[in-house]
Amino acid sequence: MEVNELNVTIIGFGAMGKGITELVNRKNCRIVGIVDPDPNMVGKRASEFINVKKENDLIIQPDIKNLQHVDGSVACITIGSFLKDIKPIIFDAIDAGMHVITIAEEMFYPKVTDPELADLIDEKAREKGVSVLGTGINPGFVFDLLIMTLSNVCQEVKSVKATRINDLSPFGPTALRTQGIGLTVEQFEEGLKDNSIVGHIGFPHSITMIAEAFGWQIDEIIETREPIIAKVKRELPFMTIEPGMVVGCNHVAVAKSGGKTVIEFEHPQQVFPELEGIETRDEIIFQGKPNIKLEINPEISGGIGTVAMVVNMIPLVLDAKAGIVTVRDLPRLPSMFPMKQTSKVK
Amino acid sequence: MEVNELNVTIIGFGAMGKGITELVNRKNCRIVGIVDPDPNMVGKRASEFINVKKENDLIIQPDIKNLQHVDGSVACITIGSFLKDIKPIIFDAIDAGMHVITIAEEMFYPKVTDPELADLIDEKAREKGVSVLGTGINPGFVFDLLIMTLSNVCQEVKSVKATRINDLSPFGPTALRTQGIGLTVEQFEEGLKDNSIVGHIGFPHSITMIAEAFGWQIDEIIETREPIIAKVKRELPFMTIEPGMVVGCNHVAVAKSGGKTVIEFEHPQQVFPELEGIETRDEIIFQGKPNIKLEINPEISGGIGTVAMVVNMIPLVLDAKAGIVTVRDLPRLPSMFPMKQTSKVK
Secondary structure, three states: OOOOHEEEEOOOOHHHHHHHHHHHOOOOEEEEEOOOOOOOOOEEEHOOOOOHHHHOOOEEOOOHOOOOOOOOEEEEEEEOOOOOHHHHHHHHHHHOOOOOEEEHHHHHHHHHHHHHHHHHHHHHHHHOEEEEOOOOOOOOOOOOOOHHHHHHOOOOEEEEEEEEEEOOOOOOOHHHHOOOOOOHHHHHHHHHHHHOOOOOOOOHHHHHHHHHOOOOOOOEEEEEEEEOOOOOOEEOEEEEEEEOOEEEEEEEEEEEEOOOEEEEEEEEEEEOOHHHHHOOOOEEEEEOOHHHOEEOOOOOOOOEEEEEEEEHHHHHHOOOOOOEEEEHHOOOOOOOOOOOEEOOOO | OHHHHHHEEEEEHHHHHHHHHHHHOOOEEEEEEEEEEOOOOOEHHHHHHHOOOHHHOEEEEEOOOHHHOOOOEEEEOOOOHHHHHHHHHHHHHOOOOOEEEEEEEEOOOOHHOOOOHHHHHHHHHHHHHEEEEEOOOOOOOOOOHHHHHHHHHHHHEEEEEEEEEOOOOOOHHHHHHHHOOOOOHHHHHHHHOOOOOOOOOOOHHHHHHHHHHHHHOOEEEEEEEEEOOOOOEEEEEOEOOOOOEEEEEEEEEEEEOEEEEEEEEEEEEEHHHHOOOOOOOEOOOOOOEEOOEEEEOOOOOHHHHHHHHHHHHHHHHHHOOOOEEOOOOOOOOOOOOOOOOOOOOO
């Protein structure tokens, strides 16, 4: 398949949607629709926000239903994290005959959140002959795809421990609010109770997928979210965090099988961790045969990496089976979507 | 598919073949044949060499042609590195109706060595409806599968540098001889000229696969092999290496595209590198968006990992398309072959 035969629809034109648009534009895909309900965007051309070729410089539409000739294109949906929020958008995209790639965390393995809704999405997608994939850095790579890939060199895996220490300072106030950043410890505890503070979304999804791959029966998943308290002041463009305030959320998930911890994920997310001498990194440790210790230092950038994962999955989703597909049932080994099919490196 | 419905034939009963036999025995596969032409093995039962269940304790046969009822089984072939040496064994296995997994390095991507012979193997395998896969740690994982998997988080990769520093001390005299270990520098240089010293086998194979995945046109691959000279004495059960003698081979491969180095592999293999303060490790560095630095410390064990890769590929090869398959066109994401389909972790 020629790269420039790939048609892409962009649903959600925030930071991720803009990044995806720029990248698919550079990869010689044809952009056939851009959707964002934001009144500051509707009716404007993409080029008012980003650099795109003339043929890809479409007018932003408020709704998928405004699009035409999008049948068979791949919709890259960057709105929402939770299945209940993104459900109507996914159904609209399927109804329009689009394949779907979404970064909504719960869509990485939707049956974990809601098996009935997942079945319904699967059924609708199969009726329309389109594929639906959830991807991202996490869930999507560090805590699942990379772990499963690493397991190929193992005769046996007894336990997995993975840690992702990242810096949230490039993110905006909305993302920081869901981690409780800038709050007092008391406000953080209240936020946990009223679910306004969520930490990382997707631990049960990554854990379930790994457990199925490894043939493990998980009896229990225990998640804990602890405030990270600032020892030194951190300054953001829109907020100053004084010592003693919450500067992040350390979200831990532990999966047990037969009374033993078989998977342990630790994901402390804060702003400017280096101010307290903390290095950002991704780390995976296997106990098994062999033992393995893998480190990526610094951590894979969440923003750059999420855009990349979405775009790199486009050619794979087009060739995947109809229905919900996970990273485990892609039709071939996923890897970077080339700039051109064969080219000298610039 | 139930794990215990998988039938496996073992071709080559050296260290790797024995390891594979023990592991598939533990994974509840049925062993349907064991072949090794070594007169010290022929006619003996597997249990004279390793622990196996009674039903898997077969008599070692001298030739594939002595086997019966192996049609549809997966042959794990651990004889040979070069296509020309392993060719008759692969054809015999295909003729017997077996799928093939081999650790012969050149079979990782056989068209790189001999496109006509690769086509012939592919054609024969398709006629018989069986799949043929080359795998291993290297080629097979560190310098290719792991690099391609890591590229999923990249919007662009400009160059790849990978280093594998390993310890050859667990290996026997045959393996060490092909690296020139124990020779003088002059003997090493002669060994390079008469091809008795080969260093690592498979750099062009890994490079070609990555380049195709990334859409890169490689103009030139330059391989160099340098002796590693001992500064301190190393003692092996069968050999003592004095300072000034060759203790390993540093094999480097550089791939150029449009005048630039796009892939650089460095693979210094020696015995007891820690005696000179050298840590064994696998390292992958991407220049691109984002830059990435991944390290596995210590390196993935070549022996344990090779056995694992072969066994973990068994269920995938059974479901793959007929003909030659590479790791890029496996039918789903490869990961550890479970001990049982679903079990509590012991």
